[in-house]
Every structure is written in C-alpha cells, then in structure tokens.
Amino acid sequence: PPPQQAPQPARAACNNPNALGVARTVEIDTTGGPGFGFEHFKELDFLRDKEVVLTFDDGPWPRNTPAVLKALADQCTTGIFFSIGKHATYEPEILKQVYAAGHTVGTHTWSHANLNDKKLNEAQRKEEIEKGISAVKWALGGISPAAFFRFPALQHPPEMVTYLGNRNVAIFSCDIDSFDFKASKPEKVIETVMKRLETKGKGIILMHDFQKHTAEALPELLNRLKAGGYKVVAMRAKAPVASLPEYDQQLMKDVKLPTVSTRPVNSVVTTVSE
Numbered sequence: 001p002p003p004q005q006a007p008q009p010a011r012a013a014c015n016n017p018n019a020l021g022v023a024r025t026v027e028i029d030t031t032g033g034p035g036f037g038f039e040h041f042k043e044l045d046f047l048r049d050k051e052v053v054l055t056f057d058d059g060p061w062p063r064n065t066p067a068v069l070k071a072l073a074d075q076c077t078t079g080i081f082f083s084i085g086k087h088a089t090y091e092p093e094i095l096k097q098v099y100a101a102g103h104t105v106g107t108h109t110w111s112h113a114n115l116n117d118k119k120l121n122e123a124q125r126k127e128e129i130e131k132g133i134s135a136v137k138w139a140l141g142g143i144s145p146a147a148f149f150r151f152p153a154l155q156h157p158p159e160m161v162t163y164l165g166n167r168n169v170a171i172f173s174c175d176i177d178s179f180d181f182k183a184s185k186p187e188k189v190i191e192t193v194m195k196r197l198e199t200k201g202k203g204i205i206l207m208h209d210f211q212k213h214t215a216e217a218l219p220e221l222l223n224r225l226k227a228g229g230y231k232v233v234a235m236r237a238k239a240p241v242a243s244l245p246e247y248d249q250q251l252m253k254d255v256k257l258p259t260v261s262t263r264p265v266n267s268v269v270t271t272v273s274e
Contacts, residue, residue: 023231033165037173058210085135106148175203186217
C-alpha cells in the first residue's frame with residue numbers, strides 16, 4: 001500500500017515585512033513520473049514570468065545546510081532539498097531540520113553515482129535510487145520523502161527514467177544551473193544565477209547546500225531576487241514515495257547507522273557510589 005502522506009510542517013510565521021516569501025504553492029501529481037526543468041524536459045511549462053523554484057542538492061551537510069536554512073528562514077521562503085542517501089545517514093538531525101522548517105525533501109541517489117556509468121548494471125542503478133529513498137526515509141524518522149528525484153550530474157539514462165515513471169516519481173532537471181560547484185567565491189554564484197535569470201525570465205534554479213559558497217551567497221542572492229521582482233514557487237508532491245522493504249532491510253544491514261536510546265535516564269544511568 002502507498003505510504004500515508006505525512007503532514008508537512010507549516011512554515012514559521014514571517015516576521016520580515018520585506019521578505020521574499022512564497023508567492024504560490026503548487027501540488028504535483030507524480031503519477032507516471034513527470035519531468036520538470038527545460039534542460040531536459042520541455043512538456044510542463046507551469047512557471048509564470050518572474051517565478052523561480054529554489055532547489056538544493058547533495059545535502060544534508062554540517063554548517064552549510066543550516067546556513068542555507070537560516071537564509072531561507074530570514075526571507076520566509078522555501079526550497080526543495082534533494083538529499084543524498086548516504087549523507088542523510090551521516091546527518092539525520094540536519095535533514096529533520098530541513099523537513100521541520102517546511103521545505104520539500106526529495107532524493108538524489110544513495111551515493112551520488114552517475115547512473116549513466118556503463119560500469120553499473122541495471123540492478124545497481126535501481127539500488128542507487130531505492131537505497132537513497134530508504135535512507136532519506138530512515139533519516140526523517142520513518143517519514144517518506146516526496147516523490148521527487150534528481151539524477152546526479154543531470155545524467156538521465158532512458159531506462160531509469162522509465163523506471164521512475166513506473167514508480168510514480170517526478171524527475172527534476174533544471175532551467176538555471178548556478179554552477180556553484182565550480183565557483184571560487186559566493187559573488188560568482190550570484191552573478192551566474194542573476195545573469196541566466198535575466199535571459200530566461202523564470203525557472204527552476206539548481207544549487208547545492210553541500211557547497212560553502214552557496215550558503216555564503218544565498219542571503220544576498222535572495223535579496224537580489226526580491227529586488228528584481230522575482231517570486232518563489234513552492235512545489236509539493238501530492239503523495240510521498242513508498243520505499244521498498246528489501247532496500248529498507250538492506251540499508252539496516254549494510255550501514256552501521258547510529259542508534260539513539262529511548263530508555264528513561266534512570267534506566268541508563270545509575271549512581272553506584274557517591
């Protein structure tokens with residue numbers, strides 16, 4: 001049976017009257033695996049002029065992801081976080097913070113493998129997708145992520161596009177690549193995004209909360225978006241993605257995941273001398 005849709009936490013009340021905010025929220029029916037982002041998918045042109053979607057790949061990561069969350073909170077706005085499964089197992093508390101702040105959490109494979117790599121067979125490609133979903137669900141304390149997926153390096157092997165379609169998972173490319181992974185300083189990230197936006201007028205923006213320069217650039221980038229009259233659109237999945245039990249089990253077997261005791265303190269800590 002499909003997982004029940006966990007209620008998305010509400011975004012905090014906005015105390016910044018000049019915030020960028022969120023102009024509108026759209027719900028995506030992911031049946032059949034629709035594709036978004038004109039870099040690869042041309043069919044679904046739903047953004048209006050001057051509308052943007054903020055997306056962040058490769059997290060969660062210490063310091064950088066919390067800095068991105070703070071910048072978004074200061075502007076009362078939101079994004080989609082495409083988490084790497086392995087990173088989710090390293091930093092589950094940070095991923096929980098992303099979800100608790102009201103952002104959408106999607107997936108980005110287990111280990112960021114390029115699924116176009118000829119060395120990977122079909123079973124290994126599926127494992128990258130599915131184990132990533134299981135890991136993000138585990139990190140969120142059993143809450144299933146949105147049925148949103150982005151391929152590493154935007155490499156879309158056709159058979160995996162079909163596979164995700166059969167799994168009813170939407171696929172995200174982008175319209176505007178920040179190339180923040182190539183930038184030497186935050187100013188370059190801002191310049192790249194704003195220049196491409198001026199040309200295209202709208203779009204899904206690809207950034208990485210893994211990158212220090214992105215975290216440093218984001219406060220000013222959001223200011224520039226606001227000053228330029230751009231508006232943020234939040235994207236939500238109509239339903240979450242159901243993880244597959246065999247990959248849930250494999251995750252628990254293959255990875256030495258941390259555990260947190262839920263026993264009361266007096267059953268854990270005993271005074272033996274005083």
